[in-house]
Amino acid sequence: MTKVKVCGIRTLEEAEWALDAGADAIGFVFAESKRKIDVETAARISASLPTHLLKIGVFVNETMDRLEEIFHLVDLDYVQLHGDESVRFCHTINLPFIKAIPVKEKEDIAGMEDFGGEMILLDSGKGPHRGGNGTTFNWDYTDSVITPQHLILAGGLNPDNVREAITKVRPYMVDVSSGVETDGRKDRMKIESFIREAKSV
Structure with missing residues (x-):
């Protein structure tokens, strides 16, 4: 069964909806994002959640020191590198x-696989932001x-296409992020619908 990640969580209530x-x-x-959360708030939310729920931090071109600091402060399971991080950078990181990878064309x-790590994320390269654009x-x-x-x-996933x-x-x-939002905020009904659809395949 396919696993589901709900991204752009900003409150404990949203995290509990997903859980x-x-x-x-x-x-x-x-x-930098309209869904950005401060480290202290993320740490409080993380501490209130069960350990089986993976907590993933999304970063863009962050320094190694800052990645390690936030990883430990928030008790993350993974850092997600959504910037221009090089293969060499990825091979020197001591964190999961x-x-x-932003995808516009097939050659992207x-x-x-050269980046290594346990997982690779393919996102749409279309739109003004590094993720969360709602485009496939x-x-x-x-x-x-x-x-x-x-x-x-x-990239652009929602309850209708997942x-x-x-x-x-x-x-x-x-x-999923924007695909389970209404007016820029997480929508409990859409989260439930998305996960139900994803888990039924």
Whole structure:
């Protein structure tokens, strides 16, 4: 069964909605974003949640020292690198990490396994922000993907298309943010609907 991550969590209530609906992971955005959360708030939320729920921090071009500091302060399970981090940077990091790859064309996927790590996240490269744009990429690009890492699919997923996405891509995990929001805030009904759809494939 495909795992589900709800990203862009900003309150304990939102985290509990995701948990109660059956999410496997939540994401805290520490990069500049309308969903950015401060470290202290994220740490308080993290401390209130069970250990089986993965806590993933999203960063863009952050320093190694700051990654390690926030990882320990918030008690994260993974750091998600959503910037221009190089293969060399990823190979020197001493934390469990997920490298995010923005996909516009099929060739963007080439060599993604070189980053290492346990998981690779494919997100749409379309839109003004590094993730959370609500845009998809051509899922057919993943047809020939053979990688030792677990694949996380993100980008424009919502309750209406997640079944199709999982059927086509067969990812280890799907990642949703804007697709479970109403007027820029997490929507409990949409979270429940998304996870129900994802888990029914």
